[in-house]
């Protein structure tokens with residue numbers, strides 16, 4: 373067993389299955405996945421995809437811990453497309469990993485790749501080598517009396533896996549926003565879950581906030597897990613903390629995508645912010661402020 377929490381796992385597409393108008397399940401397989409140790413819930417990982425015409429994704433894994441900067445130094449058209457996805461299910465005994473992709477057309481390389489994926493297509497996963505890892509965000513504290521889930525279609529795989537993971541007797545209120553009526557997938561849970569489906573039907577993301585504003589939520593202290601489009605997630609968090617007075621430490625929120633920005637752009641922004649913060653900290657250290 374590895375002592376590193378994350379590792380690279382080469383894999384290939386085994387099969388695809390259309391779940392609904394917006395969602396496609398892709399099952400990855402390959403011997404390396406026997407060591408893929410999903411922690412369940414909203415376990416996420418980085419997926420590397422080839423560009424059209426490339427036989428496999430180009431990632432300088434031989435650089436070890438320096439792989440990220442070596443990957444980033446490669447020309448954009450050569451280096452693999454890197455995107456975040458959720459482990460919908462893992463079966464290490466086979467070994468297989470299911471990932472549910474939102475198909476939003478050819479507007480993004482990952483969506484375009486998924487739409488054309490066929491058995492044998494090669495990918496690379498950077499994912500968990502140990503079950504207890506930092507890419508699981510859903511961690512309700514002992515004192516939480518009920519669970520609030522809000523998710524759009526990109527976070528539906530995570531919400532579905534969380535519902536499967538929760539033990540019997542847990543009270544859950546889930547607000548699940550999807551593009552079309554047939555995206556209302558069948559969910560399995562032992563929890564006492566009240567699921568509110570919100571069908572966008574062409575509207576912009578954000579129906580969950582409207583529904584939450586008027587919702588009669590259970591009494592007691594909740595743990596809230598909020599994921600989906602970044603602006604919608606921010607508004608929901610503001611509502612929960614500001615208007616409903618939830619303790620901010622009990623609200624786990626993650627922007628899974630941002631309307632109008634690719635994940636590449638979001639990563640570039642995050643790197644620029646981190647560099648600016650590091651420079652400011654350096655300045656402060658020099659001036660003693």
Ligand SMILES: Cc1cc2nc3c(=O)[nH]c(=O)nc-3n(C[C@H](O)[C@H](O)[C@H](O)COP(=O)(O)OP(=O)(O)OC[C@H]3O[C@@H](n4cnc5c(N)ncnc54)[C@H](O)[C@@H]3O)c2cc1C
Pocket residue numbers: 416455456457458459471472473474475476479480481482483484525526527529530626627628629630631632633634635636
């Ligand atoms: C922790 C985490 C887990 C995630 N899990 C999943 C998952 O299991 N399944 C899943 O499908 N997604 C998941 N996502 C979201 C996924 O990473 C993004 O949707 C990603 O932007 C898709 O890459 P792309 O190459 O298709 O589009 P990009 O190149 O990143 O974006 C291109 C354009 O498409 C738009 N766009 C991106 N995603 C969508 C969308 N869903 N609908 C409409 N427009 C979009 C962008 O705003 C941009 O304008 C997850 C994200 C995170 C951070």
